[in-house]
Amino acid sequence: MLRKFREWLETEQSIWSIGEQQVSNGNLAEIIRLSAVKQTLKDGRIVEVRIATVDDIPDIVRIQELSYNGTAPWNATALEHEIKRNRRALYLIASLESQTVAFVGTWFVEGEAHITNLAVVPTERQKGLAYYLLKEIEQLAEQQGMHQLSLEVRVSNATAQNLYRKLGFKAGKVKKGYYAGDHEDALEMSKPILRKRDIHGFNE
Template identity: 50%
Template structure:
């Protein structure tokens, strides 16, 4: 009985901490660097308010000068959304890639992922997605989901390679051009 009380006490304490501590404070990255094949290293960290402009710069470089998530939205996510966090990679002071996610109930949802064009096809997207999957497992999520443009076959191929399954089609999902989105799901 004593062992059970001790176990239960630890579980309750963990539950209290998990419930009130924002996800960005709970996530522990497997490493604080990512090594490129040419022996350069990128710094990896959980984004904070100081990284908002870097996230916006990555978006501008990836989306023809546009930012699908504006400064207010990204700042709100980082500052106030206790279910959201971003992982960002830098080389020296240059922002290279990021991923954003929401962990709600038993679902981890990837809100955005982007790598600047000069660093594409170097495994950064794979690395970031694996970090989200690892974190989702640590947080006892049951699945990881995301939406991808139906025209983005390169991203769909990456997601499929990692084990994501195609889900439902979301008609006219994207606001600016009304392109459809494909939901993709990774079951944990």
């Protein structure tokens, strides 16, 4: 899985060099449509979800810093590259009372939706935000004809692993020393995407 995404990234980097205007054609964020923009959380509040823009980068960095002990694995420069130039990247943000509290980043590549990052501010965890964002990504992946969801998670992050299993993800191989900094191992997890025609046994 990792090899496939590395090969794709090398191809994308060669395309990026020809200029932003040319790569904007077919940008995933421009053509995709959310299945829903509002959802009621466990505590009764309404969360609003939308596709992220460059204006949301400071909030995405802030959420990472709150989630990862003051560090942002994806800094502002990397995020700007992702949102403006990566045609197959999609970032969703979730807001409560006009405050951005969670986000998810995904690459849609060769039939696979690979979740690159998912974070919720500590004060809003365990309320269904991550679950809702992942369900939205799954629906969008189905719309785009993807056949699988995938991600990596720290082997020590039992809470996240439990959420992914609840959503139907299965554990795969362990990637040794995957994370920068502390070199913790990562557990690869994936889930097949069943389209309606697959469930009902005929083409709709």
